Each structure stands twice: as structure tokens, then as C-alpha cells.
Amino acid sequence: MPTPPTSDTKDFYQKVYALVRKIPKGKVCTYGIIGEALGGRISARMVGWAMNGAHHITPPVPAHRVVNRNGMLTGKFHFATPTLMADLLAQEGLQIENDIILNFKNHVWQP
């Protein structure tokens, strides 16, 4: 069992992207939930790091639906424009204010 001989890290990236793509429209997810959903052996930090490569991969990943536990758009600065993330979320019917998702807990989606 054994242990996956090959590096899990690469698989882990793919898992993160797959899960994020699975997030339904109008819903959001947190880094911690994703990390736990992938096995819990990973840190939420790595999830964010994985998203760092989500810019040049295909198909595109709706990273705008991934926020921190606080419901705050922490990664908005990593997007094409700092307002793109809030804009996309607003288009999905989410209410954003001060870079924070209103009623965030009510829009959280879990795998």
C-alpha cells in the first residue's frame, strides 16, 4: 500500500483543481475544506499555493469561488484585476462588500 510511489504533490494539484471546478455556481468553498476533503494530510496553505498555478492551466479553474475561512477575498490580488474576483462572485448572485462575502456561511459548499 502502499504508498503511492510517485509524488502525490502533482496529484494533489489536480485534485484541488478538480474539486474547485466541482463547486456549483453561486456557491463558495474555503481552503481548509478543500485541504480536508483531499485527505486532511495537506495544509490549507498548499491549497492556496496550488491555486497559484491555476492561472496557466486548462481548463480554467473558478478560483474566485475559493476564499479563506473568513469569507474574505484574500486572493483577489492574484487575479487579472483586483476587482475581478468580487465581480465574478457578484455575477453569481453573491453579495460582496468590503471584499467580504455577506452571509458567507449560507453560501458555503462542501464536497
Place this chain on the structure above:
DNA sequence: TCACTGACCGTGG
């Protein structure tokens, strides 16, 4: 090779 940083989270004082 060592050290620091980074789209985080949880617990303690």
C-alpha cells in the same frame, strides 16, 4: 545548502 515567504487555520492568553 540554508532561509524566507506565502491565495491559511486553529488554539491560547
Place this chain on the structure above:
DNA sequence: ACCACGGCCAGTG
């Protein structure tokens, strides 16, 4: 209720 610290893994200088 708020502030501070540690833990986690990987990539870059």
C-alpha cells in the same frame, strides 16, 4: 472579544 504564536508543505533567492 481581541491579539499573538505555531504548524503545515512547497517553491524561490
